[in-house]
Amino acid sequence: MMPNSVKISPRQLLVLTILFTIGSAILVVPSVMATTARQDAWIAALVGVVAGLLIIWLYNTITIMYPQMTLVQIMETLLGKWLGKSFSILFIITFFLSGPAAVLYDLGSFLTTQMIPETPIQAVNILFAIIVLMGVHLGIETLARSAELLFPLFILLYTAFVVLVVSNVKLENAQPILERGWGPIWPAALSFISIAFLSHIVLLMIFPFVDHPDQARKAFLIGSLAGGLILILLITLAILVFGPELTAKNMYPSYSLAKKINIGNFLQRIEAIMAAMWFISLFFRLALYMYSIMIATAQIFNLKDYRPLIFPLGMILIVMSVIIYPNVPYQQSWDAKIWTPYILSIGLILPLLLLCLHGIRKIWSKKKRC
DSSP, rough: OOOOOOOHHHHHHHHHHHHHTTTHHHHHHHHHHHHHGGGHHHOOOOOHHHHHHHHHHHHHHHHSSSSOOOOOHHHHHHHHHHHHHHHHHHHHHHHIIIIIHHHHHHHHHIIIIIOTTTTTHHHHHHHHHHHHHHHHHHOOOHHHHHHHHHHHHHHHHHHHHHHGGGGGGGGGOOOOOOTTTTTTHHHHHHHHHHTGGGGGGGGGGGGGGSHHHHHHHEEEHHHHHHHHHHHHHHHHHHHHHHHHHHHOOSSOOOHHHHHTTTEEEEEOOOHHHHHHHHHHHHHHHHHHHHHHHHHHHHHHTTTSOSSHHHHHHHHHHHHHHHHHHHHHHHHHHHHHIIHHHHHHHIIIIIHHHHHHHHHHHHHHHHHHHH
């Protein structure tokens, strides 16, 4: 499928970027941040957002140089046909494992431990994967319009969530500020960047599908900022309500926050309704991952359409989502020790390498002209 065959608006890219940024981070990021930075997790998140915007600026710089190319096409242009395809295949494999497979596992693990414990995780993953693959089959235009329709509902639920939880806030939980200095802030900020921003490199696969490239780059930046601010507020609420100790020990602090809602012993136990907010962001993160990976695969093997890949890659996704983490301790060990350097190599080192190669090619072409 050629990028020119479908188009989405910069506003739609803005909404998709916000939902992609929030994604599964809305479930796990408060716990990850509190484990390292304790009550200063919100400060680390602020630092992470600033650094994350620099990374988005880096991605935007690449799109300025190659506005009509996807990431796979850029790699083939800069690295040559065979080396570029090899890097692209490696990119797809690594992102498939760390992206959609891990996100689908997170969803299944959350539902089977918190809401429907008697349901096998395989059943949950299959049902959600079918919905995601249906969205991918309909294409990026349909996904973008769906995001526009569901985004107001997401904002409404998020706003209601924040307003209803505020009554449980205890400001002393955030004190003393910077008790251990700036030392723990930096690794916590790096964790935040790795979860919330470095995966955005996969969105370079859909950039040629967006009208008005200049507005698209602005929408990409603003969407990333908005998603980061939503996560900062969530982290702050978790710290202020539970304190750093309980937030760090809880796997899903945001879900536990929803359980705390109790207005006059009447409005309570509405966490299942609030879970709809998380399902919306998880759906679009997973759908954008799968769509980008399928477009990349189609371009590597010169396929005219990505849709024949949906069934085989969907089957692999379901299987991998069940076996990718044997158990929760293994997942926690992976996230703590492997995930950050793993995603840094793809989300930071790879684009920097591409920029260096672009500079070298430019210098070489000038020398040839001379």
